[in-house]
Amino acid sequence: MSEASGAGGRLTAKGRATRERIVAAAAQLMFERGVAGTSTEDVRAAAEVSTSQIYHYFRDKPALVRAVITHQTEQIMTAQQAFFARLDSMDGLRAWRDALVELQRSRQCAGGCPIGSLGSELADSDAAARAAVAAGFARWAEAIAAGLRAMRDRGELRAGADPDRLGLAVLTALQGGLLLTQIRRDTVALETGLDAMLELVESYLV
Amino acid sequence: MSEASGAGGRLTAKGRATRERIVAAAAQLMFERGVAGTSTEDVRAAAEVSTSQIYHYFRDKPALVRAVITHQTEQIMTAQQAFFARLDSMDGLRAWRDALVELQRSRQCAGGCPIGSLGSELADSDAAARAAVAAGFARWAEAIAAGLRAMRDRGELRAGADPDRLGLAVLTALQGGLLLTQIRRDTVALETGLDAMLELVESYLV
Numbered sequence: 001m002s003e004a005s006g007a008g009g010r011l012t013a014k015g016r017a018t019r020e021r022i023v024a025a026a027a028q029l030m031f032e033r034g035v036a037g038t039s040t041e042d043v044r045a046a047a048e049v050s051t052s053q054i055y056h057y058f059r060d061k062p063a064l065v066r067a068v069i070t071h072q073t074e075q076i077m078t079a080q081q082a083f084f085a086r087l088d089s090m091d092g093l094r095a096w097r098d099a100l101v102e103l104q105r106s107r108q109c110a111g112g113c114p115i116g117s118l119g120s121e122l123a124d125s126d127a128a129a130r131a132a133v134a135a136g137f138a139r140w141a142e143a144i145a146a147g148l149r150a151m152r153d154r155g156e157l158r159a160g161a162d163p164d165r166l167g168l169a170v171l172t173a174l175q176g177g178l179l180l181t182q183i184r185r186d187t188v189a190l191e192t193g194l195d196a197m198l199e200l201v202e203s204y205l206v
Numbered sequence: 207m208s209e210a211s212g213a214g215g216r217l218t219a220k221g222r223a224t225r226e227r228i229v230a231a232a233a234q235l236m237f238e239r240g241v242a243g244t245s246t247e248d249v250r251a252a253a254e255v256s257t258s259q260i261y262h263y264f265r266d267k268p269a270l271v272r273a274v275i276t277h278q279t280e281q282i283m284t285a286q287q288a289f290f291a292r293l294d295s296m297d298g299l300r301a302w303r304d305a306l307v308e309l310q311r312s313r314q315c316a317g318g319c320p321i322g323s324l325g326s327e328l329a330d331s332d333a334a335a336r337a338a339v340a341a342g343f344a345r346w347a348e349a350i351a352a353g354l355r356a357m358r359d360r361g362e363l364r365a366g367a368d369p370d371r372l373g374l375a376v377l378t379a380l381q382g383g384l385l386l387t388q389i390r391r392d393t394v395a396l397e398t399g400l401d402a403m404l405e406l407v408e409s410y411l412v
Contacts, residue, residue, distance in 0.1 A: 033330075034327060037331070110329070116385055120389075123316070124239075124388070130389055137389060137390070165398055165402075168395055169402035171382070171386070172379050172382035172396075173379050175381075176383070176385070177378050179322055179381050179382070179385065180377070183322075183326075183329050183336055183340050185336070189377070189378050192371055192374045192375050192378060193375050193382070196371075196375035196406055197379075200402055200405060200409075
């Protein structure tokens with residue numbers, strides 16, 4: 001990791017807490033305003049740290065952005081962990097779908113996907129950020145595929161069902177649905193896209 | 207329209223050409239670098255016009271951005287017109303899918319959707335831009351739905367098939383697929399998402 005300017009891996013508990021406060025503040029601001037709309041000064045003020053503290057933990061803004069992507073990926077995986085564990089049944093898939101729709105409603109349909117939006121903004125200008133978002137998406141697709149694989153291995157899905165392919169297809173509809181939710185300011189496309197994918201999964205039920 | 211600073215609707219042929227040159231240059235730059243990464247000076251240089259010419263046609267940068275969104279929507283609708291006319295058959299749907307994948311490959315998987323990327327960047331900060339992208343997406347979803355509606359009306363899809371719902375679901379997978387293409391730098395997710403939706407449409411064949 002080229003992320004820390006020198007303190008990486010040898011932080012005290014207090015140092016880790018300060019670093020985490022900076023990342024959390026930057027993540028919130030970048031979720032609301034994008035990376036281009038978030039200055040180091042904005043982050044400094046929101047995290048209530050000094051500029052030199054930011055540069056102690058992050059060499060430059062791209063290093064901070066990479067830490068934000070990692071942070072947001074962990075947030076997603078942690079927040080959805082209970083749902084991921086149940087994606088091995090149609091009931092579990094529907095409960096997850098409902099939770100995703102409800103989350104967007106609670107955010108007034110703003111913000112889009114916390115890592116997808118960063119990926120859209122940075123993919124063509126920051127190769128390391130692009131790779132970090134791609135890695136986050138790979139974990140997300142695998143979490144979906146794992147549930148479908150369990151269904152297939154228990155003989156609940158026909159042998160022709162390809163969990164990896166279906167997992168990636170569901171993530172694709174989810175990402176498009178989150179983008180369209182942000183743009184339409186309603187959850188209809190998210191619901192419609194996910195329901196269509198769940199209908200396809202259901203068509204593989206034995 | 208609040209777009210033109212005063213000349214709107216009363217442009218000479220030369221004025222229309224200059225305005226179009228500005229919009230096309232801005233569209234290309236914003237596709238490559240995003241809106242935040244494109245300055246009025248960048249547009250001025252690329253379009254080979256003066257700053258006062260830009261401000262003659264566009265009151266401010268948001269007005270230019272709205273014109274870019276309209277321009278990109280028209281470009282998409284025109285470029286895909288021949289495919290849209292054939293979305294009333296599985297062969298036509300597959301030809302469209304193949305063309306979308308090939309287009310992304312020809313762009314080295316960069317850029318994402320010309321209006322979706324703008325929507326992701328601007329949705330939470332520019333209400334007029336958000337509405338313009340939403341209107342573009344509505345036209346796109348309707349073009350897909352029209353093909354499916356023709357199939358249903360000819361009795362080729364079961365009566366239970368909902369062309370509006372399926373059209374929106376296909377667009378959702380397409381948008382997620384374009385985003386994932388940009389982030390993964392391969393077209394696997396785009397292919398997988400669209401193929402899953404076409405498989406669902408196929409399941410409605412009589």
